[in-house]
Amino acid sequence: xxxxxxxxxxxxxxxxxxxxxxxxxxxxxxxxxxxxxxxxxxxxxxxxxxxxxxxxxxxxxxxxxxxxxxxxxxxxxxxxxxxxxxxxxxxxxxxxxxxxxxxxxxxxxxxxxxxxxxxxxxxxxxxxxxxxxxxxxxxxxxxxxxxxxxxxxxxxxxxxxxxxxxxxxxxxxxxxxxxxxxxxxxxxxxxxxxxxxxxxxxxxxxxxxxxxxxxxxxxxxxxxxxxxxxxxxxxxxxxxxxxxxxxxxxxxxxxxxxxxxxxxxxxxxxxxxxxxxxx
Amino acid sequence: xxxxxxxxxxxxxxxxxxxxxxxxxxxxxxxxxxxxxxxxxxxxxxxxxxxxxxxxxxxxxxxxxxxxxxxxxxxxxxxxxxxxxxxxxxxxxxxxxxxxxxxxxxxxxxxxxxxxxxxxxxxxxxxxxxxxxxxxxxxxxxxxxxxxxxxxxxxxxxxxxxxxxxxxxxxxxxxxxxxxxxxxxxxxxxxxxxxxxxxxxxxxxxxxxxxxxxxxxxxxxxxxxxxxxxxxxxxxxxxxxxxxxxxxxxxxxxxxxxxxxxxxxxxxxxxxxxxxxxxxxxxxxxxxxxxxxxxxxxxxxxxxxxxxxxxxx
Numbered sequence: 001x002x003x004x005x006x007x008x009x010x011x012x013x014x015x016x017x018x019x020x021x022x023x024x025x026x027x028x029x030x031x032x033x034x035x036x037x038x039x040x041x042x043x044x045x046x047x048x049x050x051x052x053x054x055x056x057x058x059x060x061x062x063x064x065x066x067x068x069x070x071x072x073x074x075x076x077x078x079x080x081x082x083x084x085x086x087x088x089x090x091x092x093x094x095x096x097x098x099x100x101x102x103x104x105x106x107x108x109x110x111x112x113x114x115x116x117x118x119x120x121x122x123x124x125x126x127x128x129x130x131x132x133x134x135x136x137x138x139x140x141x142x143x144x145x146x147x148x149x150x151x152x153x154x155x156x157x158x159x160x161x162x163x164x165x166x167x168x169x170x171x172x173x174x175x176x177x178x179x180x181x182x183x184x185x186x187x188x189x190x191x192x193x194x195x196x197x198x199x200x201x202x203x204x205x206x207x208x209x210x211x212x213x214x215x216x217x218x219x220x221x222x223x224x225x226x227x228x229x230x231x232x233x234x235x236x237x238x239x240x241x242x243x244x245x246x247x248x249x250x251x252x253x254x255x256x257x258x259x260x261x262x263x264x265x266x267x268x269x270x271x272x273x274x275x276x277x278x279x
Numbered sequence: 280x281x282x283x284x285x286x287x288x289x290x291x292x293x294x295x296x297x298x299x300x301x302x303x304x305x306x307x308x309x310x311x312x313x314x315x316x317x318x319x320x321x322x323x324x325x326x327x328x329x330x331x332x333x334x335x336x337x338x339x340x341x342x343x344x345x346x347x348x349x350x351x352x353x354x355x356x357x358x359x360x361x362x363x364x365x366x367x368x369x370x371x372x373x374x375x376x377x378x379x380x381x382x383x384x385x386x387x388x389x390x391x392x393x394x395x396x397x398x399x400x401x402x403x404x405x406x407x408x409x410x411x412x413x414x415x416x417x418x419x420x421x422x423x424x425x426x427x428x429x430x431x432x433x434x435x436x437x438x439x440x441x442x443x444x445x446x447x448x449x450x451x452x453x454x455x456x457x458x459x460x461x462x463x464x465x466x467x468x469x470x471x472x473x474x475x476x477x478x479x480x481x482x483x484x485x486x487x488x489x490x491x492x493x494x495x496x497x498x499x500x501x502x503x504x505x506x507x508x509x510x511x512x513x514x515x516x517x518x519x520x521x522x523x524x525x526x527x528x529x530x531x532x533x534x535x536x537x538x539x540x541x542x543x544x545x546x547x548x549x550x551x552x553x554x555x556x557x558x559x560x561x562x563x564x565x566x567x568x569x570x571x572x573x574x575x576x577x578x579x580x581x582x583x584x585x586x587x588x589x590x591x592x
Binding site: 033113273 | 309310311314315322330408429430435436470479531534552557570580583
């Protein structure tokens with residue numbers, strides 16, 4: 001590498017620094033706050049960027065043993081798992097049909113899926129709350145299992161249609177010439193090829209439902225039914241006294257499942273993010 | 280003997296039923312609708328039907344736990360007479376315009392940087408994308424703490440660097456600062472989507488075009504302006520359209536950070552709809568507010584279908 005190229009490369013990294021600080025500092029500060037002792041946290045002369053008076057886990061122990069945080073996390077996990085699996089099955093068959101089969105109104109159905117994919121949850125939460133009550137699911141986490149697929153299915157279908165289109169038609173036709181039925185061909189040939197797409201759809205469905213907020217906030221309210229995001233944002237804030245330490249500990253812990261997935265499947269997130277928009 | 284023949288007969292009948300169902304499932308015009316129907320039923324029941332309910336609510340005096348009556352467009356008239364709604368209407372455009380504009384400019388810049396030869400490319404990309412995957416309601420709590428009136432780390436940094444006069448702005452308590460704060464958090468959370476998508480567009484541009492432009496004596500700015508930007512246009516259009524609808528309908532950030540305050544100065548349609556529709560119980564009026572998101576949605580859908588997807592096929 002020539003000297004000029006090296007200087008240029010170092011300059012590029014320096015230009016990246018402000019962006020990285022902007023992206024990461026809030027997380028750093030959250031973790032830091034959750035580990036500080038109260039006396040340092042509320043000491044206006046202390047430097048807020050470091051822990052200078054020793055770290056503590058008291059906010060975490062308080063969160064785990066004195067609040068219903070574990071129940072909220074369990075609810076989140078349950079809702080997310082069920083909603084993700086149900087949506088994935090519904091979306092897989094729908095996406096296969098829309099991408100591969102010729103039948104009545106297939107084109108307009110595809111467009112319909114795309115349009116519902118763009119409908120924001122904040123447009124429909126008021127009437128959906130009524131529907132949820134009619135179904136007898138008011139203030140129940142089951143309401144979330146039922147309503148989350150309304151945004152997961154369009155998203156996953158759209159994503160998977162893109163993947164199914166990349167599987168060459170000939171592979172499937174070969175299997176069918178050899179006597180396999182269409183369903184066998186889908187199950188044994190197409191789905192195994194589309195595994196990366198299925199993983200990607202599952203990851204996004206998991207992330208989207210774990211992160212969902214407005215439905216969870218609207219349809220559930222009892223402490224034993226709410227999800228982690230709702231629990232942390234509503235139950236840990238009481239009146240004007242904020243327990244900043246445990247609040248930040250809650251925000252950090254409730255993000256852990258997503259961070260773990262993210263670390264292992266970064267490339268899927270990247271490809272899904274672009275595919276969801278472009279394909 | 281008799282028992283045996285009955286057994287054979289049942290077996291052949293069930294197997295013929297099975298082959299008939301099998302043949303049916305092998306035909307595209309039958310299998311297609313069967314495969315699509317679960318999704319279709321779900322979306323009709325829980326998207327299309329609620330949407331029709333929203334339309335009805337918006338022209339009724341629906342109130343939680345009370346029968347409703349048709350009242351025409353009175354909700355919409357009432358809304359235009361309320362200061363809170365007019366303020367919200369204005370906020371939505373300011374918020375969306377500022378946030379999408381900033382995300383576009385910053386997104387292009389950061390994508391150009393990430394397209395360079397870098398060390399730790401994967402790590403950097405992972406860090407840049409992180410704000411997008413963490414639950415927004417929770418990361419916004421972190422920002423709420425950063426903008427706290429007494430212990431703001433933003434103000435501490437500003438004061439230490441000599442960029443602010445003590446005591447520094449009360450971010451969430453003053454009108455324009457609160458709007459700035461909400462926009463900043465939206466930029467923070469939405470930027471990764473711009474960066475990653477634009478980066479995918481950049482990578483797809485053939486290198487030969489740059490080499491040709493360079494051979495013709497184009498400088499780096501000219502290359503960006505005459506090669507990169509025109510070729511990125513379709514990607515930029517998609518990103519801006521997507522982001523417009525999701526920024527316009529944003530709820531989480533405002534709800535957690537300011538609750539729409541101070542004095543409605545940061546309310547967006549979604550947060551005001553919730554306040555009117557659920558906290559005060561006027562579902563009719565709340566639904567009418569939510570429906571203001573609909574024209575934006577239609578515009579984006581129309582633009583997507585008309586321009587963007589046409590180019591793709």
